[in-house]
Amino acid sequence: MEYKYIREKPLGIYIHIPFCIKKCRYCDFLSFADTDRSFHEIYTAKMTDEIASWSLIHNNMYTVDTIFVGGGTPSILSPELLCDLLDAVFARYRVREDAEITIEANPGTLTPEKLTAFRNAGFTRISMGAQSFDPGLLKMMGRIHTPEEIFESFSTARKAGFDNINLDLIFGLPGETQKQWMKDIDTAIGLTPEHISFYSLQIEEGTEIYHDIVSGKVETLPDLEDRIMYHNAIETLTEAGYGHYEISNAARPGFASRHNLKYWSLDDYLGVGLGAHSYVNGVRSANTNQISDYMSGNTDHGRISWLHKNSESDDISEYVFLGLRKTEGINFDHFRQAFGKNFWDLYSEETEKLIGRGLLERDDHTLRLTRLGLDLSNQVFSEYV
Numbered sequence: 001m002e003y004k005y006i007r008e009k010p011l012g013i014y015i016h017i018p019f020c021i022k023k024c025r026y027c028d029f030l031s032f033a034d035t036d037r038s039f040h041e042i043y044t045a046k047m048t049d050e051i052a053s054w055s056l057i058h059n060n061m062y063t064v065d066t067i068f069v070g071g072g073t074p075s076i077l078s079p080e081l082l083c084d085l086l087d088a089v090f091a092r093y094r095v096r097e098d099a100e101i102t103i104e105a106n107p108g109t110l111t112p113e114k115l116t117a118f119r120n121a122g123f124t125r126i127s128m129g130a131q132s133f134d135p136g137l138l139k140m141m142g143r144i145h146t147p148e149e150i151f152e153s154f155s156t157a158r159k160a161g162f163d164n165i166n167l168d169l170i171f172g173l174p175g176e177t178q179k180q181w182m183k184d185i186d187t188a189i190g191l192t193p194e195h196i197s198f199y200s201l202q203i204e205e206g207t208e209i210y211h212d213i214v215s216g217k218v219e220t221l222p223d224l225e226d227r228i229m230y231h232n233a234i235e236t237l238t239e240a241g242y243g244h245y246e247i248s249n250a251a252r253p254g255f256a257s258r259h260n261l262k263y264w265s266l267d268d269y270l271g272v273g274l275g276a277h278s279y280v281n282g283v284r285s286a287n288t289n290q291i292s293d294y295m296s297g298n299t300d301h302g303r304i305s306w307l308h309k310n311s312e313s314d315d316i317s318e319y320v321f322l323g324l325r326k327t328e329g330i331n332f333d334h335f336r337q338a339f340g341k342n343f344w345d346l347y348s349e350e351t352e353k354l355i356g357r358g359l360l361e362r363d364d365h366t367l368r369l370t371r372l373g374l375d376l377s378n379q380v381f382s383e384y385v
């Protein structure tokens with residue numbers, strides 16, 4: 001898209017808070033248990049320095065339209081520190097008045113005072129890690145909260161003025177039944193959040209759940225059961241008025257995550273903090289994931305550990321396989337506008353093959369995953385890499 005003035009170019013900012021109260025049993029995200037407030041303060045100060053140095057590089061080129069503070073568990077930070085972070089962005093960048101500003105939060109870390117302070121600081125959206133409403137499954141996952149705390153946090157967030165709430169759910173847990181999963185989905189819908197994310201459990205090497213599986217303590221759920229859960233969730237969410245807009249995300253009309261859509265649309269986003277990734281002006285980069293390096297700021301350019309200038313063919317390939325994550329798929333006219341090329345001149349062979357296997361479907365304007373393609377999306381994406 002051409003912008004009349006370069007400064008209108010939108011930018012999303014992701015801010016990574018790697019701290020949690022304790023590590024969940026399935027988690028291999030870049031996070032660790034740390035509740036030391038003085039360390040949080042130093043880390044936040046490093047991130048405000050990083051925001052300042054990026055803003056000098058960006059030289060007033062962008063207008064921020066989304067901010068996402070994720071983790072980890074950002075809600076264990078004090079509201080004052082979170083306020084400092086948002087202030088650092090507001091001080092250095094133009095931020096649209098209607099910007100979507102999200103904080104990830106976990107039940108068990110929220111109080112009415114905190115939620116009101118988050119709202120007053122400028123957060124417009126809260127993404128809550130519910131994961132399940134089943135006490136046994138929460139315990140198996142090593143979550144810090146009870147089902148009651150989810151209900152309480154949700155209702156407190158509403159009272160604090162959050163009218164855009166996401167609930168994260170996980171399915172496909174060892175021993176989980178279809179009945180338990182559908183109860184989770186129904187309970188989540190019953191709370192009437194604007195957005196629901198639903199992820200199939202990924203068993204990652206090194207996690208406690210992985211060791212339970214390797215030692216034979218628990219068994220993974222068969223793939224077929226997992227896929228039935230997935231499609232039942234889509235069906236139930238759709239019937240309840242949620243639009244399934246990305247492989248693992250559904251939202252009420254107008255509430256799709258504007259920030260996350262950037263990742264799937266090859267839009268610019270800046271990642272700040274430990275291990276955060278960026279895609280800005282055709283350059284992909286990643287910050288170091290070593291906390292000591294991040295804190296000492298030894299590496300160049302805002303603690304970057306890896307940087308790659310995308311070629312045109314990198315951009316084209318990413319546009320296709322990221323765009324196919326969206327259920328609307330990719331639009332051939334938009335593709336031509338973005339790259340000045342005809343999609344079919346580049347990808348007819350692999351695309352016809354995937355259509356033939358029933359993984360993709362097309363009409364005159366768009367190409368998207370089929371129901372089977374949603375299940376085997378990695379096979380589809382690998383054809384375009």
Ligand code: SF4
Nearest residue numbers: 020023024027031072
């Ligand atoms: S709260 Fe989230 S980031 Fe923290 S350990 Fe649990 S799953 Fe990982």
